[in-house]
Amino acid sequence: MNRRKFIKNAIITAAGAIIAGAASGCANDEESDGGKKMKILVITGSPRKNGNSNTLADNFIKGAQEAGHSIVRFDSAFKNVHPCIACNKCGMNGECVFKDDFEFVKSNIVDADAVVFAAPMYYFGISAQIKAVIDRFYAINEQIHKPKKSVLIMTYADNAAKTAQPIISHYEAMIEYLGWSDSGKIIASGVWAEGAVNNTEYPKQAYELGKNI
Ligand SMILES: Cc1cc2nc3c(=O)[nH]c(=O)nc-3n(C[C@H](O)[C@H](O)[C@H](O)COP(=O)(O)O)c2cc1C
Structure with missing residues (x-):
C-alpha cells in the first residue's frame, strides 16, 4: 500500500456530498446492478438496541432481504473491537495484533458487494463504537480496495442540515479512497429520543433504499 496516497487521499474533502434538507434516501439508478443478488454487510454503531439508527438499519435490511439480497450484520456497540493502536504490525495488509470481534x-467485508454504515451522531461525528471498526480497516486496507456499493444511515437530534456535513464528508472521503460508490444516504435529523424515528418518514425511506440498492 502506498501510504502517501492514503494520507493524501484521506485529507481530500469529498465533493458534492452535501445533502440539502434533512433526508436523502434514494438509490443511485446509474449504479443499478440489474437485479444482481448481493451480499450486504451492515455495520451499526448505536448502543441503543431500539435506537433510531438501529431502527433504520432494520428497515433497510427488511427491504434488502425482500429484494433477495443476503445480509450480514455487525452491531459494533455490542461487540469487542479494540481501537487501532497504530503499531503498524499489519503493514496495512496483514495480521492485526488484536484477535477480537x-x-x-x-x-x-472482503467479498461483500455492499457495505452499510448506520451510525448515530455523537458530537458532530460518528459514534466511537463504529469508528473503532472503521479504523481497523487499516489492517485489511489492500483487500477492501475494490469496487463496492456503500450506504450511509445516520441519525441526529439537531434539525440543521449543516450539522450533518462532517459525517457526510467523512463518509464520502472514505469511500472515494476505498474505491466504493455511494448508493444512497438516509440523513435522519430531528430524532433524539429512542424510538423518535418511528414517527417520521425515514424508516420507509430506509426500507425503500434497501429494496432498491
Ligand atoms: C454522546 C452523545 C452525543 C451526541 N451528539 C449529538 C450532536 O453533536 N448533534 C446532534 O444533533 N445530536 C447529538 N446526539 C443525539 C443523537 O445523535 C440522537 O439521539 C440520535 O438519534 C441517536 O441515535 P440512536 O438512537 O441510533 O442511538 C448525541 C447523543 C449522545 C448520546
Whole structure:
C-alpha cells in the first residue's frame, strides 16, 4: 500500500456530498446492478438496541432481504473491537495484533458487494463504537480496495442540515479512497429520543433504499 496516497487521499474533502434538507434516501439508478443478488454487510454503531439508527438499519435490511439480497450484520456497540493502536504490525495488509470481534468483519467485508454504515451522531461525528471498526480497516486496507456499493444511515437530534456535513464528508472521503460508490444516504435529523424515528418518514425511506440498492 502506498501510504502517501492514503494520507493524501484521506485529507481530500469529498465533493458534492452535501445533502440539502434533512433526508436523502434514494438509490443511485446509474449504479443499478440489474437485479444482481448481493451480499450486504451492515455495520451499526448505536448502543441503543431500539435506537433510531438501529431502527433504520432494520428497515433497510427488511427491504434488502425482500429484494433477495443476503445480509450480514455487525452491531459494533455490542461487540469487542479494540481501537487501532497504530503499531503498524499489519503493514496495512496483514495480521492485526488484536484477535477480537473484528475477525467477523474481516471475514465478511472482503467479498461483500455492499457495505452499510448506520451510525448515530455523537458530537458532530460518528459514534466511537463504529469508528473503532472503521479504523481497523487499516489492517485489511489492500483487500477492501475494490469496487463496492456503500450506504450511509445516520441519525441526529439537531434539525440543521449543516450539522450533518462532517459525517457526510467523512463518509464520502472514505469511500472515494476505498474505491466504493455511494448508493444512497438516509440523513435522519430531528430524532433524539429512542424510538423518535418511528414517527417520521425515514424508516420507509430506509426500507425503500434497501429494496432498491
Ligand atoms: C454522546 C452523545 C452525543 C451526541 N451528539 C449529538 C450532536 O453533536 N448533534 C446532534 O444533533 N445530536 C447529538 N446526539 C443525539 C443523537 O445523535 C440522537 O439521539 C440520535 O438519534 C441517536 O441515535 P440512536 O438512537 O441510533 O442511538 C448525541 C447523543 C449522545 C448520546
